[in-house]
Amino acid sequence: MRGAALVAIAATIGNFLQGWDNATIAGAIVYIKNDLNLGTSVEGLVVAMSLIGATAITTCSGAISDWLGRRPMLIMSSMLYFVSGLVMLWSPNVYILCLARLLDGFGIGLAVTLVPVYISETAPSEIRGLLNTLPQFTGSGGMFLSYCMVFGMSLMDSPSWRLMLGVLSIPSLLYFAFTVFYLPESPRWLVSKGRMLEAKRVLQRLRDLAVEWLDTLLGANSITCLLALLDPLRGVT
Structure with a gap:
C-alpha cells in the first residue's frame, strides 16, 4: 500500500499546480490590468482563458487517455504547465498572455480529470477513498502557498506579475520529473x-x-x- 500512496501523492502535484494557478491569477490580475491598460472585458478574458482551456480539453481527455494511457497524458499535463509558465514569464502583450493561459488551462484540465481516475486505478480498495481526497487537499495547499507568494511579492517596490505567473514553471518541473521517472502506467x-x-x-x-x-x-x-x-x-x- 505504501507504493500506491506515494504514487498517488506524486500524481496530485498536478492538482497542486491547479490550485496554485487559480490563486496566482487572482492576485496578479491587478498588476496585469495596470501594466497592459486592460479594459474590464479583456481583464475577465485573461482570467477566464485557463477555464476555457480546461473545459475544452476535458471533452476529449477521457477518450485520449483510453487510447494512449493515463501516464502519457499526465506527462503532457506537466509539459503544458511548464511551457505556459515560461510563456507567461515572457509575455510581451495580452495576446501572448491569453495564449499562455489557454495552454495552462489544457494542463489543468488534464490533471483535474485524469488524476482521480489514475488514483482509482492504482490504489487498493482499503485506501482508495482516502487517496482520492488528495487532489482536493493538494489543490487547496497550492492555493494557500500561492497566496503567500503573491502577498510577499506585493510588498516589493515594483511587483512583477510576469514573475508571479512564471513561478509556475518551477514546481511543474518537479511534476514532470515524477510523471516521467516515477509514476507507472495504470495497471488496469x-x-x-x-x-x-x-x-x-x-x-x-x-x-x-x-x-x-x-x-x-x-x-x-x-x-x-x-x-x-x-x-x-x-x-x-
Missing part, C-alpha cells in the same frame, strides 16, 4: 490493452504482492482475474 489500463506482464510488474510495485501469487493468478485466468482485481467499483484487491 495495461490489462485492458492485453499487456499482462507489464500490469503484473506494476501491481508488484504498488501492492507489494508476492511474485508467486501473481504468477498463479495470471496462469489461472489472467484477464478476468486481473480485471476483477483492479475494478474500482467492485473493490476487490
Whole structure:
C-alpha cells in the first residue's frame, strides 16, 4: 500500500499546480490590468482563458487517455504547465498572455480529470477513498502557498506579475520529473490493452504482492482475474 500512496501523492502535484494557478491569477490580475491598460472585458478574458482551456480539453481527455494511457497524458499535463509558465514569464502583450493561459488551462484540465481516475486505478480498495481526497487537499495547499507568494511579492517596490505567473514553471518541473521517472502506467489500463506482464510488474510495485501469487493468478485466468482485481467499483484487491 505504501507504493500506491506515494504514487498517488506524486500524481496530485498536478492538482497542486491547479490550485496554485487559480490563486496566482487572482492576485496578479491587478498588476496585469495596470501594466497592459486592460479594459474590464479583456481583464475577465485573461482570467477566464485557463477555464476555457480546461473545459475544452476535458471533452476529449477521457477518450485520449483510453487510447494512449493515463501516464502519457499526465506527462503532457506537466509539459503544458511548464511551457505556459515560461510563456507567461515572457509575455510581451495580452495576446501572448491569453495564449499562455489557454495552454495552462489544457494542463489543468488534464490533471483535474485524469488524476482521480489514475488514483482509482492504482490504489487498493482499503485506501482508495482516502487517496482520492488528495487532489482536493493538494489543490487547496497550492492555493494557500500561492497566496503567500503573491502577498510577499506585493510588498516589493515594483511587483512583477510576469514573475508571479512564471513561478509556475518551477514546481511543474518537479511534476514532470515524477510523471516521467516515477509514476507507472495504470495497471488496469495495461490489462485492458492485453499487456499482462507489464500490469503484473506494476501491481508488484504498488501492492507489494508476492511474485508467486501473481504468477498463479495470471496462469489461472489472467484477464478476468486481473480485471476483477483492479475494478474500482467492485473493490476487490
